Amino acid sequence: MWTVIYIASSRKKAEQVKEILSREGILVNIRPVGNSQLENVSGYEVLVLESEAEEANEIINNTLTR
Numbered sequence: 557m558w559t560v561i562y563i564a565s566s567r568k569k570a571e572q573v574k575e576i577l578s579r580e581g582i583l584v585n586i587r588p589v590g591n592s593q594l595e596n597v598s599g600y601e602v603l604v605l606e607s608e609a610e611e612a613n614e615i616i617n618n619t620l621t622r
Contacts, residue, residue, distance in 0.1 A: 557606045558585060558603040558604070558605065558606070559603060559604060559605070559606045559609045560601045560602070560603050561602055561603065561604055561609055561612050561613055561616065562601075562602040562616055563589065563599050563600070563601055563602070564599060564600045564602060565599050566599075567586075567588075567600055570586045570600035570601075570602055571586070573602050573616060573620075574586055574602060576615065576616070576619050577602075577604065577612055577615060580611075580615050582604055582608050582611065582612050583605055583608070584603065584604055584612075585602075585603045585604075586600050586602055586603070587600065587601045587603060588601075589601055
């Protein structure tokens with residue numbers, strides 16, 4: 557099951573978080589928040605498998621707080 561671990565304000569930021577997690581071997585998906593067909597996107601959810609959520613959170617916290 558996929559779990560949201562981060563909500564990015566832009567696609568670029570979501571891609572950066574995805575890249576960080578992917579380098580650590582974590583499987584990542586990105587999903588727009590809002591209605592992407594109308595281009596009314598209010599952010600992007602970064603999702604990982606539930607079993608990797610805790611590790612992914614630690615990686616994000618350690619990386620983004622530097």
